[in-house]
Amino acid sequence: MSQPVGIEYNQKNMPFRRLGPSGLRVPLFSLGGWLTFGGTVHGDPVKDIVKTAIENGINMFDEAEEYSKGNSERELGRVLKELGIRRADYVITTKIFWGTRPGPNNGGLSRKHIIEGLKESLERLQTDYVDVVFAHRADHNVPMEEIVRAFSWVIDQGLAYYWATSEWTAREIEEAFLIAEKHGLHKPIAEQCQHHLLHRERPEAEYAPLYKKHHYGTTVFSALASGILTGKYNDGIPENSRFNTNKENFKQRVEFLNSDEGKKQIAIVKELAKLAETELNCKVSHLALAWVAKNPNTSTVILGATSPEQVLDNLKALDVIPTLTPEVLEKIEKIVNNKPSGLPTYGRPLLDRFGRM
Known part of the structure; x- marks a missing residue:
């Protein structure tokens, strides 16, 4: 029996892009649960955030099995059920690698953990499938053929529609x-x-051949450099900031900000x-998000x-x-350098990703 519809998805003015070479369309801005859902945010506040997202064009939600030891997926799954949103109206992605508990086969990208880990994620999310399952990291202790075959198998079984990398x-x-x-x-x-704006080498240079050859897309995280590009850390570490509330996760980042190179980044911000x-x-923050979103290889931020x-x-x-004209972009380049x-x-003249002048 189909679930009663609670609230309707409203696209508003949200642009959509294909996720890489696939036919799946994703919103230019999506919502992730790292550190928030099941971590710093619990219960009704999670529902309020997701409801606001759905009513303002965001219908893609990004999770991972290890976010808050599985509680992030649980919170999202519960909220989506309680809000009564049609499953066809939203996109869920999750990531497999670190697992939620210790054990020799409870992590990594073995065929065993990819399959069992994803099934456990589906239980927490209260859904029969995810739209995209990501390999949260590469696993150098598992043959690549085993990894590809396992992700291909979960797609053939209908547990996921696509797979991707992170x-x-x-x-x-x-x-x-x-x-x-x-x-x-x-x-x-x-x-x-x-x-x-402060981290560009891998997504812009290293992946350039992938964009051209495979039309690979990106689902960008940390577009605000964990908050640095909001300006909130220009004068120190605020008490309610994630650098302070999640000290272990950001210990190295805080130390970096106190270094000479870190001070240079603050000057750039x-x-x-x-x-x-x-x-x-x-x-x-709006400029920084818009700058990443404007990149044609960005599928979603x-x-x-x-x-x-x-x-x-x-x-x-x-x-x-729309205000990021070539002139404005050039000014940004001069600042970040x-x-x-x-x-x-x-x-020889450059060609675009489709081999055109």
Whole structure:
């Protein structure tokens, strides 16, 4: 029997893009549960955040088996059920690798853990399938053919519709493609990577051949550099910030901010804030999110939120995207001064991802 519909999804002005080469359409901004759902946010506040997302164009939710030791998936699954949203109206992704408990086979990317770990995730999410299952990291202790075959199997069984990678190297992704092509297996469709104005080398340079050859897409996390690009850390560590409430997770980041290189990054954020406020009439966080979203290889930008108000504020970045003209983008490049250098062309004109001038 079908579930009674509680609230309807409202696309509003949310743009959609294909997830990599697949036919799956995902919102330009999605919502993730890392550190928040089941961690710093429990119960009705989770429902309020998800409801706000659904009513404002976000219908993709990103999870992982290890987020809050499985409690993040539980919170999301419970809330989606209680809100009564049609399963066809939203996209769920989850990630497999670290597991939720110790044990020799309760983590990694063995065929055993990929299958059993995903089944446990489905139980916590209270759904029969996820739209995309990610390999949360590469596993160098498991043959790549076993990994590709296992993800292909869960797709054939209907436990997931697609599979993807997260924080894999371009070489590892290319190896997975070669094995899938050789054996007629399902290929990965996207990479979940860190990409922001202060971290560009891997998503823009290392993955460039993947975009061109495989039309690989990215589901970007940490587009605000864990909050650094909001400007909240310009004058120290606020008490209610995630750097303070999740000290173990961000210990190295806090130490970095106190280094000379970290102070240089803060100076860059201050310059970006000045540009955002004086020329674009927005906050630096809106500029940073819009900048990542404008990249044609970005399929979706994953937002984190501890309140409905934070969801709505982040979505103001949609209005900033059209203002990022070539002139504004050039000003941003001069401030950050970290654009990765491409491969040498030896004087020959560049082509786009489709081989066009």
